[in-house]
Amino acid sequence: MASTTRASSAPPSYAAHVNTLVSRYTEAMHHCGYKAILLAAGEQLPMFLDDQYYPHRPNPHFLQWLPLFDTPDAWIICLKGQRPRIIILSPASFWHADPELPDDSYLQHFDVEVHTDARMVDAVLSKLPRKTAIIDPADSSKYANQAKLLNFLHFHRSIKTDYEIDCIRRATGIAVPAHKAAKEVFLEGGSGFDIHLAFLKAAGCSEHELPYPDIIACNENAATLHYERRTHEINPASLLIDAGTSMNGYASDITRTYSNNDEFAALITSVDALQLELCRNIRPGISFGDAQNDAHLGIARILKEHQLVDMAPVAMIEQSITPVFFPHGLGHMLGLQVHDMGGHMADITGKRATPPKAHPKLRMSRMLEAGMVLTIEPGLYFIPTLLDELRKKPSSTRVNWALVETFSKFGGIRIEDNLVITKSGAENLTRDAFTKYSPT
Secondary structure (H helix, E strand, O other): OOOOOOOOOOOOOHHHHHHHHHHHHHHHHHHHOOOEEEEEOOOOOEOOOOOOEOOOOOOHHHHHHOOOOOOOOEEEEEEOOOOOEEEEEOOOOOOOOOOOOOOHHHHOOOEEEEEOOHHHHHHHHHOOOOOEEEEOOOOOOOOEOOHHHHHHHHHHHOOOOHHHHHHHHHHHHHHHHHHHHHHHHHHOOOOHHHHHHHHHHHHOOOHHHOOOOOEEEEHHHHHOOOOOOOOOOOOOOEEEEEEOOEEOOEEOOEEEEEEOOHHHHHHHHHHHHHHHHHHHOOOOOOEHHHHHHHHHHHHHHHHHHOOOEOOOHHHHHHOOOHHHHOOOOOOOEOOOOOOOOOOOEOOOOOOEOOOOOOOOOOOOOOEOOOOOEEEEOOEEEOOHHHHHHHHOOHHHHHEOHHHHHHHHOOOEEEOEEEEEEOOOOEEEHHHHHHHHOOOO
């Protein structure tokens, strides 16, 4: 596997991470009344009417324990008072390579069994206690994927261990030179496809190893928030690139916007300044909903400053103008999944943390705590469907439509960093990585 996928040896913090998971899963068994928990890596899904398979993406609950990526037929067994066990099925085959296991710095924390016959695996699993919880996307039995257990694990997963933070920090460090390479190709007049290839080459990974499909949105395509096509037109006037890499299954998620048009570049600079201001305000004890409101006020000020809307910023918010230009949430949890679990949870029962009335669909709505990792990603877009709705409102007379049309050919702007919440504020992993980056 590529170096962007798994560290060759376990970081020093890995042992404490495994101990934390042992304690957490033991507590989960007490909480839910189970005697064991079985985690399946998940199946590799076949393509319809074909003998090929989709790339395997492991169950994140499995991946939290061990960075094992190319082995669908693997299980982790957690039993009270025992070391965690790893069961791997690896039949002898000349068609496919054997599983590439992590080295002993990882495996020393587990009892490892590798079997060549599926019947031997079945024999092991059949001896588990009757009340064994199963987390497996392909299992629909009585004790599989129970909400009470998943809620407990997802809530606690929102607070990262030192190992998890280290993995995200490393993933960020890998993504930064890839972003730099992508920017250079854009400045040289490369197409969206060229920019995509430059990112992959600099990251040292294949497309399916990315934690999410990279967004390479040139010109007006940046108005599509998740634009995943690869354009071939050269010399784009603007680029929005939303792309990350992974380390040991943990993702980075970084967005930058560039333009060779001075007026639009000035607008990018203003959004970047707002993003930094919002990052500085992130700390434990604040509601992410309040941060969302601050972001809308900041976007309103930019609209006023750049003469896009002739209205007081507070009035723009009251008249629902800012959601036209900033229609998504300020950020989300980040970890084993790019949109990581736990962002909506108020407690271990799965009770929903209430989002602001003005923004009911946020991916993140809970109070911030030390140890959380999240993104901060304000944006300012010129989305035709939303602008068409704004044109129908009385407040549309306050919009500088000529300037809106000028900027519409650039699509939009998004600036996104990855932050770790500390005891007194936040560490900006992305800005730190950009500052430290030095091309060899």
